[in-house]
Amino acid sequence: MALHEELTAAQRCLDDLARSVDRLAQQVGAGLEIRRVRSDTEHLKESLALLRDAAPRQAPAPLVEMVPVPEQPYDQGLWTDVDDEGLGASGRRAP
Template sequence: MSLQDDLTAVQHCLDDLARSVGRLEQQVGGGLEIRRVRTDAAHLRESLALLRDSVPRDRARDGVELITISDTPYDTALWTDSDDEGLGARDRHAP
C-alpha cells in the first residue's frame, strides 16, 4: 500500500468513527462523556489533515522515482543485429 492509500484508509476510518459517534450520541444523549468522545474524534480528524498537509508530494508517491524518457529517436545501430519481432526477417516476406 502506498502512503497516499494509507492516509485515505485512515480518513475513511475516521469518517466511520464520526458517524458512529453521532449515532451513539443520539442513543445516549448529550452528556459530558459523549461530548469528550466527539471532541477527541474531531481532534483526530484535524491531526490527520495536518499530517496530510505536512507530507511532501514527492514522499506521497512512496519514493517512486520518475524517469524522463527523451522524445529523440534511438540510434538505429542498436537494432542491426535483430529481426523485427512478429514481422519476420528483413529480407523475407511475412506469410
Template sequence: MSLQDELTAVQRCLDDLVRSVGRLEQQVGGGLDIRRVRTDTDHLRDSVALLREAAPALEPERARPEVIRIPDQPYDRSLWTDSDDEGLGCSGRHAP
C-alpha cells in the same frame, strides 16, 4: 501501500468513527462523556488533516536504480583460458 494510500485508509476509518459517534450521541444524549468523545474525534480529524498536508514532505524519495551498461563488443577470450566449460568439466579431462 504508499503513504497516500495509508492516509486515505485512516481517513475512511475516521469518517466511520465520526458517524458512529454521531449515532451514539443520538442514543445516549449530550452528556459530558459523549462530548469528550466527540471532541477527541474532532481532534483526530484535525490531526489527520495536518498529516495529509505534511505528507508530500514525509514521503521518502524513491531512489532510481543504477543503470549498468553492458558493452556490445565480445569479451576478451583470454579471460576464459583457465575456466571450466560449465557442465562439461575441464578441457583435457574425461568424464568417468
C-alpha cells in the same frame, strides 16, 4: 501500501468513527462523556489533516517511451550463433 493510500484509509476510518459517535450521541444523549468523545474525534480529524498536508507529495511516474515492434520477421542471421534455449546445442547429445 503507499502513503497516500494509508492516509485515505485512515480518513475513511475516522469518518466511520464520526458516524458511530453521532449514532451513540442519539442513543446516550448529549452528556459530558459524548461531548468529550466527539471532541477527541474532531481532534483526530484535524491531526490527520495536518499530517496529510505535511506528507511529501509523490512525484508523478516517469513516462515510459513506447518502443515500436516491427511486423516483419527478424533476420534469421541474428540467430546463427545461439543454441535453442531449453533444447541444448544442436548436434550434441545429452549425457
